[in-house]
Amino acid sequence: MRREFDSTDDSARLIAQVQRAIAEHTPLRIRGSDSKRFLGRDVQGEELDTRTHRGIIAYDPTELVITARAGTPLTELNTVLDDANQMLPCEPPLFNGSGTGLGTGLGTGSGTGSGTIGGAVASGLSGPRRPWAGSMRDFVLGCRVITGDGDHLRFGGQVMKNVAGYDMSRLLAGSFGSLGVLTEVSLKVLPKPRERRTFALTLGADEAMQELSAWRKAALPVTGASYLDGKLHVRLEGGSGSVKSAVDRIGGEEIDCAFWDALRDHRLPFFDNGTDARPLWRLSLPNATPLMPLPGDVLIDWAGAQRWLRSDAQAADIRQLAHAAGGHATCFTPSPEREPFHPLAAPLLRYQHQLKRRLDPSGVLNPGRLYADL
Structure with a gap:
């Protein structure tokens, strides 16, 4: 049975702000709860806050689909799914910044509450179940997005299907707001295990x-x-x-x-910046990558495919180790001397720039968040 919920549609304000920014060539720093502001290059610009555009639009437990506005807190979405004994299998982190539990999460500091569904999709982060269930991108069925031309468009739908051209719904997963402003997302959910x-x-x-x-x-x-x-x-x-x-x-x-x-949610003591100030690295590696010596303390997740590293070693050395194993390394505590994301090979960086120019011709949407823009 399809359910309806109270929600707040603030898309008109968001569209107007994007259109004004395009006209005035004003960079926009797109944000939700800011729980992931630590991840990625800093964006200097006018703030576009999506939190007022929130609420679950529709949920059909029998069809295993939920649709929510981008500013909806993940905790709210998870509560609704819990009531129906269902879940979002990829387990996106909340990074709620409460500092409670077993440790202090990286989301503390600038974070002002639990992560939002828009931020979860935009960051593309997945939790411990990812190797067995799939990534956040795998559960995105459709979305609405404000483009770099100032249009409010809908992509995909509420069923799995093939597409021609850009699969925008999944392309936006992991784009960190650099290709468009997510306003609404439809996600596939699954029953909880018995x-x-x-x-x-x-x-x-x-x-x-x-x-x-x-x-x-x-x-x-x-x-x-x-x-x-x-x-x-x-x-x-x-x-x-x-x-x-x-x-x-x-x-x-x-x-x-x-x-x-x-x-x-990075609440284990291993992730506590207060007790260990060394940079935190995430190494994403192919499945069944054998153990290898790493210069620091290590937490292994995803049955070995994800390795968290606390290390003072040089960024180039850590990234060379990850590259040699067929993977890449992301710095979760970036600084001016450390790029957060693994450098792209020249052909891939060229495609990245071409995609950015195609979808954000004015270059106002989170410029430089992922990589330095041309």
């Missing part, structure tokens, strides 16, 4: 990776795998029978499933 349990196993890092490989081949219902401080944390989800069978095989000590929320 059973969920988490276990911690005391293992060496090499042994942990070997076990994960064996469990993958045995098709165990693993939906989270993180290694930290000599312990492999494993989340099992699915039917009661399959989860019980997996528990009997892996053993370990059962712990609270809240561990994964803390990992997702």
Whole structure:
């Protein structure tokens, strides 16, 4: 049954501000709750705040689709999904900046509340379930966006389908507002698993990776795998029978499933900038990349495909290690001497600039947030 909700449509103000910025060649710094302002290059410009354009427009649990305005807090969307025993499987981080829980999140400081759905899509970040369920981009069905020409357009819809030309809905995922101002997003959701349990196993890092490989081949219902401080944390989800069978095989000590929320939102002590001032790096690597020496303290997530690194090593050295393994490195504590995002090869950077010029010809939308604009 399709449900309707109270919401606030502030698109007219947003469109007018974008059109005025285009006419006056005024750069815009697009923001929601600012919970991810730390990630990416700083944008100097007039602030365009999307938080007043908020609310869930429609939700149809039977069709597994929810549509919300960009300023809607993720916590609000998750609450509605919880009530229907459904979820957004890619687990986008909240970065709510509360500083509560197991540590202090990177979202503290300039953040003014939990992350918004617009920010979640624009950043393209996904949580611990990503290798098994897919990324944020995979769950975007459609969107409305204010373009760099000042038009308010709709792309995609509420069903999965093939497209010709730019798949704008997914192209905007991970664009950090540099290609358009998201105003509305339709997302595919899924039912929650019937059973969920988490276990911690005391293992060496090499042994942990070997076990994960064996469990993958045995098709165990693993939906989270993180290694930290000599312990492999494993989340099992699915039917009661399959989860019980997996528990009997892996053993370990059962712990609270809240561990994964803390990992997702950077509330584990590992992420606490107050106790460790070294830069935080995220290395995204191909699946089954073997363990390799890294210059600092490491937290392994995504069964090895994502490795968080606390290190004072030179940015070029860290990025060379990631590149040699077939991946890339993003700095989550950028500074003037450290570019936040992995430098693109010349052909890719050329495509990036061409895309920016095509979709934002005036260059007013979050200029330079991803890479230096031409």
